[in-house]
Amino acid sequence: MSQNRKITGILNLCIECHEREVQVKKRSLCLRCYSRIRKEVGIDLSIPTLPNQRREMDFIRNYFDHQDWVAQPATFRIGPHTYTPDFYDGKRRIFIEVAGTRQAYHAAKFKYVEFRTAYPNIPLEVREPDGSLVDEEGRICWAVKNNGKVK
Numbered sequence: 001m002s003q004n005r006k007i008t009g010i011l012n013l014c015i016e017c018h019e020r021e022v023q024v025k026k027r028s029l030c031l032r033c034y035s036r037i038r039k040e041v042g043i044d045l046s047i048p049t050l051p052n053q054r055r056e057m058d059f060i061r062n063y064f065d066h067q068d069w070v071a072q073p074a075t076f077r078i079g080p081h082t083y084t085p086d087f088y089d090g091k092r093r094i095f096i097e098v099a100g101t102r103q104a105y106h107a108a109k110f111k112y113v114e115f116r117t118a119y120p121n122i123p124l125e126v127r128e129p130d131g132s133l134v135d136e137e138g139r140i141c142w143a144v145k146n147n148g149k150v151k
Contacts, residue, residue: 023074031088035070055100055129056086063131066091078114085124094123099134112136 014020016037020030027034056071068090075084085095097112099105105126115124126134 031070031073035073038071039067056098058129059086059098059127059131062129063096063127064089076115076119078111078118081111081114083111083115094125097124097126098129099126100129105134 012022014022014030014033015028016033017030020032022028023031024034029037060069060071070088070090072084072086073088073095075082086098087096088094089096097108099108112124112126115122126136128134
């Protein structure tokens with residue numbers, strides 16, 4: 001490790017840009033550098049390995065029309081639990097959670113409620129893989145559309 005990296009590690013500055021505070025501790029990077037590196041070499045959109053990654057890759061393709069987004073941007077402590085939103089949209093300045101199925105949404109719904117209670121000033125949207133908003137207030141329609149028909 002170079003002397004410069006040792007010094008920035010002690011000062012808690014990003015090891016890439018040496019300007020911003022470390023926000024991704026296990027990599028010693030700020031969010032901007034972490035996002036840039038993941039986009040360059042870390043996320044392969046063509047080879048999803050887990051079902052939830054496939055849903056998130058579909059979401060990226062369907063939703064974002066810009067490059068100002070970060071995957072798994074931060075982890076928040078909510079009592080004894082932690083919560084990591086799937087994306088941060090820097091253009092709209094909002095955290096986004098992708099709920100792939102009705103079961104996944106209902107299993108994690110308590111985290112969304114607790115997050116909004118603990119951090120009322122931080123916006124969070126829950127969306128489906130196609131990019132549409134999940135209606136959290138009313139009845140949720142999780143139907144899969146096929147040629148205009150609901151199956």
